[in-house]
Amino acid sequence: MIDHARDLDSVREATERLLSAAASLDNAAVAEASRLPGWTRGHVLAHIARNADALVNVLQGLPMYADAATREADIERDAPRPASEQLADVRETGERFQAVGAEPADWQRTVELRNGVTDQAARVPFRRWVEVALHHVDLGIGYELEDLPEEFVLREIDFLAERFAGHKDVPSTGLRSESGRMWTTGGGAEGGAVAVSGPAPELLGWLAGRRDGSALKVEGGTLPQLPPL
Known part of the structure; x- marks a missing residue:
């Protein structure tokens, strides 16, 4: 059985782990290539923040993104920001996701994600955990797949x-x-x-x-x- 509250705790821990590791990055390091083709570390951090906003939308019954073009444009817009702005954005949007996740809700309801994909609301926190954990690895700053929690x-x-x-x-x-x-x-x-x-x-x-x-x-x-x- 999915335990969304426990997964929210795991998301919080994963976010703090990422922020602690990324705190050593300066502006030049954020502008360097990540492990994702065509993306800098700034792109990865911007995507993590915008994904938090998108999943807040999902939990609130709104479209995840306005459209694919807007999603990509937002990441491109935010990717060049200084390291301090990137990390503040990841932290603030992560806190917003946690706050919405703590609100009373029907976690058995069906929600809509991108491209017509639907899922149970209770699985959304795990989806966020995936975004934070795998993209932490994608930053290429010393956190590897072998470091991920076994669960x-x-x-x-x-x-x-x-x-x-x-x-x-x-x-x-x-x-x-x-x-x-x-x-x-x-x-x-x-x-x-x-x-x-x-x-x-x-x-x-x-x-x-x-x-x-x-x-x-x-x-x-x-x-x-x-x-x-």
Whole structure:
């Protein structure tokens, strides 16, 4: 069962962890390239802040973003800001998300995200946790997938395995972590089943498009090419 209140606490902790790590960045470092192609660290920080605003909209029954063009324009507008402004924005928007999350609400209701995607309101805090945690890694400032909480890693693998389940371009794929946790995904593409195994952070990195999967063991074929998230 989803515990949105516990996830909100995890979001708060992840945000504080990111802010503490990013506090050492100066303006030049914020302008340097992140691990995301075409994005500086400023782009990543701006996206984290604007995502908090967007998920506040979702919880309040408003459109997540006005449209895709506005979403991209807002990130481009905010990316060049000084480090102090970036971090203040991440902190303030994070606090706003927490405040809205603390309001009495029907957490079983269905909410609408981007591109017509719907979900249960109770899953929104975890979605925010994903944004903060993975983009902390994307900043390239010493926080790696291996540093993520184990609970987060396993739950995000759950989520991504479900997301790619039945996808027309992904063959039937079994996933196994070193601890013995197992998942299945894909199944919409022709071909035999593929078995992929390795450390859970490596599985997450491959599923989330953060690693190429070269550290994973593949049996029954080649490592599937996953569609972009």
